[in-house]
Structures are given as C-alpha cells and as structure tokens.
Amino acid sequence: MNLAVEQLTKRFGGHVAANEITGEFTKGVYGILGANGSGKTTLMRMLATVAHPTSGTISFNGVDIYELGDRYRDVIGYLPQHIGLYKNFTAEKFLLYIAALKGLDKRAAAVKVDELLELVGLAHVRKKKVGTFSGGMKQRIGIAQALLNDPRILIVDEPTSGLDPKERIRFRNLLSSISGERIVLLSTHIVSDIEFIAKEILILKEGRLIHKRSPRDLLETISGKVWLVQAAEHDLHQYQSHYKVGNIVRNEKGAELRIISDIPPSPTAKKAVPNLEDLYLHYFEEDLDAAAAQV
C-alpha cells in the first residue's frame, strides 16, 4: 500500500498554499507538523480530494487518485479541521446517514455504527442529538464517521485543537490503536499529539515540505543545539532577546533556561537531550513571535 505525492502545488490567486510537495507514505502514522498557514490543511484537503491541486499528482498504489475517482474515495476516511455536524441528528442517525453517503450497505452500516460507537465511547449517548455534544465528543463522532468504511487511508486534520488534555490523550490513544493496517496522516501544531505515535514527521513551512523523517532522525538534526543555562533574574531579558528560549523554570538562583542555539549561550551552559518541542521552536520561532504579537 502506497500513497505518493509528486510536485504537489496549490495556488489561490497569487498565494502559494502548497509548494511542490513530494513524498511517499506507507502503513503507519505520519505526523504533519507546521504553524498556522504552513499549508497543512491544504495538503490534507488535496489528499482527501476536497481541493484540486493546481499542479502535481497524487497516486495510490501507482494510479492517479483522480483516475480512481470514487474507488479512491472508498478507501479514505477524512476528518476535517472544522467538522460541522447536523445538530438535529442523533449520533446514531448521523453515522447511518454518513454511511449511506459512503455507499455502505444498510445492514453492514448498522453493524459498523454499533461497533464504532463502542470504540469511541459514545454508545451510551447514541440517541442524543449531536448538537448537545461537547467538543471532545464531537471529535470522537468525527473519527467514528471517518472509520465507517474501514479506510486504508485515514486523514485527520488538527483533530485535537480545542480539546482538553484528557480528551487529547484519549484521542491520541484511540488513533494509535486503529493505526495498525492503515496509512494515517495526522496534521497538528501540537507536538505531543505525534511525539510517540508517528512513524515519520513532515515539517511544513510556508507551503514547503522542509523535512520528512522519523522523529529520531529529526531530533538528530538539532542534536547538540539544545542547552540548559542557569541565569540570574536580571539576565533573563538579554537571553530572551538573543536566543530562542524554549522554557524558563524559576528557582532560588534565578531561572533555568532551555535554549536552542548553534553555539553555547554561556560558558556554563550544559547540553540537553532535544525533544520535539525544541525542534518545533527551532523551525517555527518566528511564527510563535507572530502569534504572540497578535495576542
């Protein structure tokens, strides 16, 4: 099983949302990491056939997905970033309706709906209207609809944004448990969503794919660039203006800073083991600054 994108580009007028993205996906979880506006959603929409690429190709097992048409849509499950549910439908009716749109046989659909409501922990509220559901429950009904056709490719776009930590962990575990025999493409800007479950991480920046590697290989790229520095209170501002500071832990001597830098930020700086948050900061610091400025 192989999904491949080749020179995939999407333009909206003069704006290039996805720029010549090339890559290949096989069984396993792929985390797509990027700041807001990096092209994650555009890439996901193209893979789900919701948006057409301006140029480039997407192929499944060597055949162009637009040539495959509904045969491709039969093997995908998609959970968009903003899922609008029919609020007046009950959870069960909503899933049965989606099953019909996916072309599932009525009897098979009923069995599958039962199974999935159990899997996502919503069996007890099957007769409740989805309009009354919490954010986490809506995401769970979202993942259930994506799994209705037992997809070989599962595309989930920022599934945990807006969820509380407990729901996020629950969702991550659920995704991990169903990822066995599928290609799972998960886009996020929350590092911990993919840290332990991704086989490979794709880093997108301004529409370009800048890395597609295993988490270990990616961390290798910043090995030796993460430092722990003990600083006095009055030096904090100076460090913050000169370096990428990932974390500040206050202590009795001032604060311990986690700094990403090519060179040691101070003679007393100690090397630290990099993690994916450091990696995110390394690639997207300016995006964090822009977000902070907006706040």
Place this chain on the structure above:
Amino acid sequence: MSRQKNNHQENEWIDWLSEYSIEYPDGEKIEDTIFALHAYVPERKKQRFLKKLPLIVQNAFHESLNMSRTFWAANLIHLMAGLLFVVYLGGDPFLSLFVLAPIPFIIGLLDVFRSRDEGMIELELSFRYSHSQVILARLGIVGAFNLACNLLLWSVFHLFAEPVLLMEMLIYWAVPYTLMIAMCLFLSLAFKSIFAAPVSLAMLFILGMAASQFDIDYKALPGPAWLAVFLAALFALYLEVNFIKRGRYHEFSR
C-alpha cells in the same frame, strides 16, 4: 523392493519439482494488485448508463428520509391552505396558486443546501457520492414533491371550483412559479439559503398582495410573451442545475 524403488522415484520427483516452486505474495500484495488493476478494467457503456439512473433515484429516496420536518410541514400547510382557501372559502384558485405554489420549494431549499450552510460540505466532498449528486438528489425531491402537490391542487380546483384553462395556468402558475424558484435558487447559490428563503418569501408576499389589491389585466399581454418568459425562466433553471453539476457553488471549487 519395488515399493522402495517407487518411493525413491517419488522423492526424486518431489525434489525435482520443488526447484520450480514459487513463493506466493502475501494477502496485502494481492489486494493491492487487484486494486491497481481495477482502474484499467473498462466499464460497459450500456451498464454505465443503467447504473447512473437508479443511483440518482436511490440517493433521492435516501435523502427524502432525512429532509427536515419543516419541509414536510411546509408541503402540508401548502395543501391545506390551498384547499381551505378555494374549496371552503370560495377564494380565487389562481391567486391561491400564484402565492402558495412556490412556498414549499423555497422552504425546501434550506434543506437542499443544508450541508453547505452548516459546514458539512468539506466532509461530504470526500465521500463516495459526489456532493453535487447529493444536492441534485435533494433538489429533485423538493421539486418533484412540490410539483405533485401543485398538480393535486390543480385537479381539485378543476373538479370542485373552477375549470382550469391552459392559458390561465401559464399566466397565474407556471410563469410566477418558475420565475420565483429560479430566482430563489439563484440567491441560494450566490448566498446562504437562510438569506435566500426569507427574501424570496417576502417578494412573493408583496407580489401576491399587489395581484390581489390591484385589478391588473394580465391577459392583456399576448400568450407568446408569457410563453417566452416561462421558457426564459426554465432556461435559467437549467443553467443553475448545470452550475450545481459542475460543483461551482461552494468555496472548495476554486
């Protein structure tokens, strides 16, 4: 002795044949190959046509089960109000149909574009049945049911109130009806149905009031002119349906 010889020969054969044994690919590889080859299997032209027909009907049937109560209520009210006004209160059947006929269609458009207006379209675009097919199926239900109700009312009026003449049917029903639904569909395509429906209803109400208050002789306009307006409205509807078929009614079509 001879049995031993036979066994020996048999083993030789097995050894010899085993040199030619091949390893079968695993299940997943076989499945992938079938999937890949599937794309190159030509469909029979005749079958393709036959396949399409029941699919639209199937979709329409399924969608009809999911139409909102408001739509069915609008149809029921349309029928009841028409019968009450004409048969029991002795009202003008033409004015009744002029005002009432498009109402269920206008209300029905809220259901037709519900997925686009409620943010479900992104999801539905990734499904097996294309979103345009779903929209057209819903449009088919709304249009067909509305037409059936109108024909029922016409039949009742013809039998119990006033004989219906073709020319009057064209002037007081066909022209305003097609014009109104063409306009409402246009507004729904351009904006949200939640905006299009009240605007169309308000317009219909104003036109109805004007028709009942002022004694306008609509028949003064020659028949071919009415026919031309009717055909123009039908052409507009045809263009709008084609617009839907090409999927040019949502943000993802860019």
